[in-house]
Amino acid sequence: MRLLAVCLFAVLSFFSMNLMAETADEQSSGSSEQVDRAAIEDLIGTLESETERQAFIDKLQLMLNTEPEPEPELTSVFGLDGTGSGVLSEFTALTESYGLPENLIGDVLAFGVTTLLVMVGIFLNGFLSRFLNNRLTRLRKRLNWDKERFSSVFMIQRIAGYAVGLILVGYAALDVAAVYFGEESMTGLGSLLGTVLSISLAAVVFAGIWEGVNALLESLMFRHERLNSSRFQTITPIIRNILLITLSLLSVMVVLSEVGINIMPLLAGAGVLGIAVGFGAQTLVKDFLTGLTVVFEDLLQIGDVVKINDHFGLVEKITLRKIQMRDLDGTVHTIPFGEVSIISNLTKDYSYYLMDVGVAYRENTDDVVAVMREVDEDLRADEKYKELILEPLEVMGVDQFADSAVMIKARIKTKPIQQWNVGREYNRRLKIAFDARNIEIPFPHQTIYFGEDKQGKAPNANVRLVEEAEKRASADAPDA
Numbered sequence: 001m002r003l004l005a006v007c008l009f010a011v012l013s014f015f016s017m018n019l020m021a022e023t024a025d026e027q028s029s030g031s032s033e034q035v036d037r038a039a040i041e042d043l044i045g046t047l048e049s050e051t052e053r054q055a056f057i058d059k060l061q062l063m064l065n066t067e068p069e070p071e072p073e074l075t076s077v078f079g080l081d082g083t084g085s086g087v088l089s090e091f092t093a094l095t096e097s098y099g100l101p102e103n104l105i106g107d108v109l110a111f112g113v114t115t116l117l118v119m120v121g122i123f124l125n126g127f128l129s130r131f132l133n134n135r136l137t138r139l140r141k142r143l144n145w146d147k148e149r150f151s152s153v154f155m156i157q158r159i160a161g162y163a164v165g166l167i168l169v170g171y172a173a174l175d176v177a178a179v180y181f182g183e184e185s186m187t188g189l190g191s192l193l194g195t196v197l198s199i200s201l202a203a204v205v206f207a208g209i210w211e212g213v214n215a216l217l218e219s220l221m222f223r224h225e226r227l228n229s230s231r232f233q234t235i236t237p238i239i240r241n242i243l244l245i246t247l248s249l250l251s252v253m254v255v256l257s258e259v260g261i262n263i264m265p266l267l268a269g270a271g272v273l274g275i276a277v278g279f280g281a282q283t284l285v286k287d288f289l290t291g292l293t294v295v296f297e298d299l300l301q302i303g304d305v306v307k308i309n310d311h312f313g314l315v316e317k318i319t320l321r322k323i324q325m326r327d328l329d330g331t332v333h334t335i336p337f338g339e340v341s342i343i344s345n346l347t348k349d350y351s352y353y354l355m356d357v358g359v360a361y362r363e364n365t366d367d368v369v370a371v372m373r374e375v376d377e378d379l380r381a382d383e384k385y386k387e388l389i390l391e392p393l394e395v396m397g398v399d400q401f402a403d404s405a406v407m408i409k410a411r412i413k414t415k416p417i418q419q420w421n422v423g424r425e426y427n428r429r430l431k432i433a434f435d436a437r438n439i440e441i442p443f444p445h446q447t448i449y450f451g452e453d454k455q456g457k458a459p460n461a462n463v464r465l466v467e468e469a470e471k472r473a474s475a476d477a478p479d480a
Contacts, residue, residue, distance in 0.1 A: 114172040118165040125161035129154035143215070144222035150211045153204060160200030167196060195258045202254045206247045213243055238295060238320060283338055284321070290337035291320040299343050305417055307344035308335055314417075347416035350390060353423035355412075357430070358405030360440035368408060368439060369395050375429045376412070385425060388418040405442045 045052075133154045140149055217236055253263050295318065300306050304315045306325065313327035323335045359368050376393035380386050391413040399409035414422045434441055452458050 111172045115169055118168050122161050122165045126158050129157045143219050145215050145218050149215055149218070150208075153207045153211060156200065156203045156207055160196070160204070163196050163200065198258050199255055202251065206251055210243065210247055214240065235295065238318075241320070283336075286338040287321045287336045290340060291318075291322075294337060294340070294343070295320075300345050300348075303417070304348065305346045307346070308333075308340055309342065311335065346419075349416065351414050351416050351419040353412045353414060353419035353426070355410055355423065355427070356399065357408045357410065358402060358442060359408065359434075360404075360442045361406055363406070363439055365398055365406060365408060367437075371433050371437060371439065372408070372410060372430065375426065375433050379422070379426055379429060385422060388414050388422055390414060404444055 133151060136150055137147075139145070140147060217239070221236075253266075256263050256266070294300065300315055300318075300323075302315055302318055305313070306315055308323065308325070311325070311327070311333045313325035313331075313333055315323060315325045316332075317324040321336060323337065323340070324332060325335075326332050357368070357372065359365070372395060373393055380389050380392065389412060394411050394413070396409040396411070398406060400407045412419070412422055412426060431441070433439075
């Protein structure tokens with residue numbers, strides 16, 4: 001009864017403190033004061049008696065030392081008697097004998113469920129990436145993209161799914177193992193998961209930028225046929241190289257930042273190193289600057305036939321530092337842009353085949369020009385060559401009087417790099433036409449001079465002209 005009175009006293013004291021803080025009606029206050037008075041009188045009586053006071057103190061200490069009610073054990077959760085002889089009870093007793101908690105089974109079950117969910121998530125992530133990749137197949141064909149375009153993004157998505165799933169499974173496993181090693185065993189997994197997610201997101205973004213730029217270039221090349229030229233093929237690799245270097249540097253900085261490395265000193269050091277390299281490698285810097293100027297001013301393109309300094313050939317490769325071209329006999333010339341002084345482009349936009357046709361002095365030059373025009377018309381009517389010739393033959397007229405021929409200059413306008421093919425065929429047909437009309441194409445000849453003596457007389461030059469018939473007669477005549 002005294003313990004009950006003490007409990008009532010504590011409860012009524014709590015209510016009296018609340019009533020002191022609030023303004024309630026008078027009737028409720030009066031009844032509360034009566035209850036408080038009775039409790040106080042009972043408490044005073046208890047404290048006045050030494051025996052009751054000691055008993056009251058013992059009961060208070062007992063209340064302090066009493067532990068809270070434990071959570072329901074595993075056996076009670078499954079409706080089993082703790083002293084039963086079931087398998088679960090035996091397992092519980094076994095775990096208790098090794099000092100393991102009874103909720104170990106729950107942790108193991110939670111680990112199994114987590115692993116199963118992670119496997120399902122990885123499967124769904126892979127299925128989604130393959131589904132999206134297959135859905136892009138029609139779009140790739142319609143926009144003339146590469147058949148593997150954006151595949152790298154989906155590959156990174158699958159790798160990120162595997163990494164996140166592995167971390168989650170490891171986290172669940174360490175949660176179970178924490179009963180042996182303590183909570184410290186799981187520290188760092190949360191930050192590792194965040195790091196992996198950040199790096200994966202950055203990789204997806206950078207891969208998307210790379211694939212998007214390449215897809216845009218391929219779409220432009222497909223939609224605008226005029227861009228499908230050597231100039232586009234020249235600039236595209238340079239754009240891709242610049243983009244690749246930029247994304248690679250950004251990726252390295254993101255990874256270093258996520259793993260906890262301060263990149264500001266690295267950036268400062270890279271700036272100082274760049275200045276030092278700039279001063280020490282002035283030739284290399286000159287090559288890059290000259291290369292940018294040459295490429296973006298469209299002075300030459302891949303596929304052009306050019307003469308650079310003393311080298312002549314077909315341009316096969318252009319970078320920001322050098323030009324690589326191959327001459328007619330197959331020799332490859334690599335010329336740094338810093339050494340380029342003069343560029344002679346023989347195939348810029350269009351080409352000319354320039355010719356000097358020599359005929360004998362006795363020939364009528366007007367007739368010769370008429371024959372040349374006839375040959376040009378026949379050549380332009382040919383199915384093989386009519387698409388290569390842009391304009392009819394342009395005859396400039398009699399250009400010079402050479403030692404043994406009258407030179408007539410003319411030229412044919414052709415598509416780039418086709419002037420030699422057209423010119424060779426034109427020369428072949430012109431020779432046939434001249435032979436058919438008995439127009440002489442003179443060959444070089446010399447005048448023989450035998451010299452003179454001091455009196456101005458030249459020595460005798462015995463020249464005998466023998467007819468072919470006389471030669472045969474003398475040859476057939478019997479010996480005397």
